[in-house]
Amino acid sequence: MTTPNRPAPEPVSLGDGQDALERLRARGRVDVDSFLSKLDVTRILHEPIGPTAQCLTLDQLEQYAFGPVIDLPHLAECDSCANALRAYRAVKERSAVPAGNPLGVPVREEMAFGVEVPEVIELGLADLQFDVVLQVDSVLDVQPADLKVANSLFTDIYCKAIDVVDSDAEAGWTYRARCVGRRQDAMVSGFEPGAKFVDWIQVSGKNTAGQTFDASDLARFSVSKDVSAVRSGV
Numbered sequence: 760m761t762t763p764n765r766p767a768p769e770p771v772s773l774g775d776g777q778d779a780l781e782r783l784r785a786r787g788r789v790d791v792d793s794f795l796s797k798l799d800v801t802r803i804l805h806e807p808i809g810p811t812a813q814c815l816t817l818d819q820l821e822q823y824a825f826g827p828v829i830d831l832p833h834l835a836e837c838d839s840c841a842n843a844l845r846a847y848r849a850v851k852e853r854s855a856v857p858a859g860n861p862l863g864v865p866v867r868e869e870m871a872f873g874v875e876v877p878e879v880i881e882l883g884l885a886d887l888q889f890d891v892v893l894q895v896d897s898v899l900d901v902q903p904a905d906l907k908v909a910n911s912l913f914t915d916i917y918c919k920a921i922d923v924v925d926s927d928a929e930a931g932w933t934y935r936a937r938c939v940g941r942r943q944d945a946m947v948s949g950f951e952p953g954a955k956f957v958d959w960i961q962v963s964g965k966n967t968a969g970q971t972f973d974a975s976d977l978a979r980f981s982v983s984k985d986v987s988a989v990r991s992g993v
């Protein structure tokens with residue numbers, strides 16, 4: 760999730776990289792150029808970023824940052840990889856340059872908006888209710904119908920109410936959006952009983968002043984041990 764109340768960092772530029780290299784050449788005790796000439800980019804892209812052999816590679820971060828991740832059960836077990844994927848997506852979203860922006864200036868969100876999804880969502884019932892926590896640096900004047908929640912395992916997710924949990928001019932505002940979604944049985948029935956996996960939940964919308972917001976977080980899903988309930992569509 761993104762952290763509100765802090766200005767988004769500037770994306771790192773090629774110039775920053777050159778500056779860092781110059782500093783290393785001037786002050787470092789190693790031969791930077793010889794070290795860099797031995798780096799194998801292809802190998803680095805394919806090396807696990809976390810502590811286990813199943814950990815994701817940089818290549819996979821790129822591949823899964825904006826796509827479904829339900830075929831990566833490792834993410835349900837490994838916090839390093841789940842956090843790396845969240846961070847990678849957040850950086851990519853900040854660096855996005857819209858079409859028709861000739862100067863290539865990164866877009867700044869006018870409103871810092873963070874989202875936190877439930878720790879674990881049990882896929883036992885056909886209709887699932889879950890709360891999404893929204894953290895904003897200003898008052899979020901939004902109607903429940905204007906909050907869009909999307910995930911690949913559910914259809915027709917809607918928000919039925921948004922309650923204020925905490926309000927503080929310093930720390931920002933925290934809201935709880937109460938959401939209901941219908942499980943897509945065709946998708947869920949393919950999972951093994953007791954399976955755990957992770958998927959993106961995307962939250963976006965517009966407040967009454969017309970400002971748009973967009974954030975995502977990874978949720979852990981758990982398939983009920985008694986999967987017959989899922990298979991029979993109960």
Ligand SMILES: [Zn+2]
Pocket residue numbers: 809810811813814815833837838839840
């Ligand atoms: Zn890992």
